[in-house]
Amino acid sequence: MAKLKKSPWIIHYDGSSCNGCDIEVLACLTPLYDVERFGVINTGNPKHADILLITGGINAQNKKVVEQIYQQMPEPKVVVAVGICAYNGGIFKECYNILGGVDKVIPVDIYVPGCAARPESIIDGVVQAVDLLEMKQDYFEKNGISYNKAMKNKNESNKENES
Amino acid sequence: MLEVILRGLVFIIAAPFVGGLLSGIDRKITARMQGRRGPSIFQSFYDVRKLLSKQVLIVNSLQHMLVWGFLIFVVFTGVLFFAGEDILLVIFSLTTAVMFMVMASYSVNSPFSAMGSQRELIQMMSYEPMLLISAVGFYMATGTFNIKGIMQANIPAIVYLPGVFAGFLYILTVKLGKSPFDLSNSHHAHQEMVKGITTEMSGSVFALIEIAHWYENVFLLGIVGLFIVSNQWWSWIIAGIVILITFFLEILIDNTSARVKWDVMLKTVWAITLVVGGINIFILDIIR
Numbered sequence: 446m447a448k449l450k451k452s453p454w455i456i457h458y459d460g461s462s463c464n465g466c467d468i469e470v471l472a473c474l475t476p477l478y479d480v481e482r483f484g485v486i487n488t489g490n491p492k493h494a495d496i497l498l499i500t501g502g503i504n505a506q507n508k509k510v511v512e513q514i515y516q517q518m519p520e521p522k523v524v525v526a527v528g529i530c531a532y533n534g535g536i537f538k539e540c541y542n543i544l545g546g547v548d549k550v551i552p553v554d555i556y557v558p559g560c561a562a563r564p565e566s567i568i569d570g571v572v573q574a575v576d577l578l579e580m581k582q583d584y585f586e587k588n589g590i591s592y593n594k595a596m597k598n599k600n601e602s603n604k605e606n607e608s
Numbered sequence: 609m610l611e612v613i614l615r616g617l618v619f620i621i622a623a624p625f626v627g628g629l630l631s632g633i634d635r636k637i638t639a640r641m642q643g644r645r646g647p648s649i650f651q652s653f654y655d656v657r658k659l660l661s662k663q664v665l666i667v668n669s670l671q672h673m674l675v676w677g678f679l680i681f682v683v684f685t686g687v688l689f690f691a692g693e694d695i696l697l698v699i700f701s702l703t704t705a706v707m708f709m710v711m712a713s714y715s716v717n718s719p720f721s722a723m724g725s726q727r728e729l730i731q732m733m734s735y736e737p738m739l740l741i742s743a744v745g746f747y748m749a750t751g752t753f754n755i756k757g758i759m760q761a762n763i764p765a766i767v768y769l770p771g772v773f774a775g776f777l778y779i780l781t782v783k784l785g786k787s788p789f790d791l792s793n794s795h796h797a798h799q800e801m802v803k804g805i806t807t808e809m810s811g812s813v814f815a816l817i818e819i820a821h822w823y824e825n826v827f828l829l830g831i832v833g834l835f836i837v838s839n840q841w842w843s844w845i846i847a848g849i850v851i852l853i854t855f856f857l858e859i860l861i862d863n864t865s866a867r868v869k870w871d872v873m874l875k876t877v878w879a880i881t882l883v884v885g886g887i888n889i890f891i892l893d894i895i896r
């Protein structure tokens with residue numbers, strides 16, 4: 446129990462953000478906020494990560510990259526979209542190359558509001574992500590299928606029923 | 609024989625606790641040096657517990673086996689050392705262990721992994737001569753390669769081998785994977801090649817690597833102690849203190865230096881090996 450709670454490792458990916466949110470994500474690691482005291486590590490490696498922090502929206506070029514990072518993360522995993530850009534494209538929404546928010550390509554679990562998102566709210570998002578990780582782990586142990594996959598199957602069957 | 613088995617067992621059981629705690633203390637001190645509060649000193653245990661419970665993305669089954677080989681040979685190295693066997697055997701066993709690690713990393717297609725293993729090989733090339741010189745030094749100082757014999761010496765080895773000891777401390781930074789020589793796998797985020805040698809390892813496979821590193825670190829600090837101990841009981845206390853100071857200095861160096869390029873590492877390590885290690889051995893050869 447509570448195996449994941451004490452060591453959530455994060456991978457941070459910069460989509461097409463203005464870098465504002467990224468600075469704030471990195472600010473969480475500085476002495477003032479020091480998220481490492483909760484066991485959080487900012488790894489650069491999706492295969493070691495539990496939480497995917499994405500800033501900025503999805504554009505034609507990074508769509509594949511985001512999908513691949515998500516696929517390479519081992520279960521259980523949680524996606525946190527940081528900032529308004531990651532929610533729906535934000536101020537870049539109308540740009541010709543922007544497809545929209547992160548949820549256009551991968552399932553997002555938590556949205557952190559703000560432009561730029563404040564470090565406090567990012568930390569809050571991560572704390573909620575940790576609880577969600579635990580929940581997903583429990584789900585897996587109980588049902589033998591990962592939560593994300595189960596939801597995907599459910600959505601697909603819903604779609605089939607509708608059509 | 610019974611004593612040997614007993615010592616080996618004590619090492620197998622106790623080393624992960626000591627090693628894990630040491631790495632936790634390392635992270636705590638590092639954080640304090642940077643003006644942060646830092647994680648709990650048990651953080652490494654939490655990390656490994658989490659890794660063991662996560663999904664493993666098996667890249668190929670060969671890698672899994674080779675990682676086990678790495679762990680087993682590292683443990684074997686430590687058992688040989690703490691059971692008081694031949695120091696040459698210990699060094700060869702360590703080399704074999706690292707070879708397993710390199711092959712595990714090479715067995716996948718990832719360019720980051722491949723680059724990490726190349727760098728690991730270069731690291732090996734740089735520190736291996738000094739390791740052998742240390743073994744030779746022990747022999748010349750105490751007249752035996754047997755670790756039990758070395759510990760029974762009247763005069764501690766460091767009296768004859770100050771240069772070799774300095775050289776060994778230098779390669780210890782490479783072996784512990786600390787800056788400025790953390791080329792193949794950095795503990796800190798955002799290395800230019802993701803996570804180097806461990807890039808393709810996830811979940812429990814990565815946990816095995818962490819546990820192997822705990823064993824390895826305990827064994828390496830054990831060698832530092834071997835330089836100090838003699839047949840006097842108080843030499844053990846001094847050895848303990850020297851080990852702690854060494855450990856602290858490693859963390860200090862880790863936090864105050866930037867990573868160097870491989871050629872700088874190779875040149876300086878070989879230069880140190882040749883100058884302090886070589887001259888030390890040469891003088892010892894003349895006076896004894």
Ligand code: SF4
Binds near residue numbers: 465466535
């Ligand atoms: S939400 Fe605002 S600060 Fe963050 S990336 Fe978008 S424009 Fe920049």
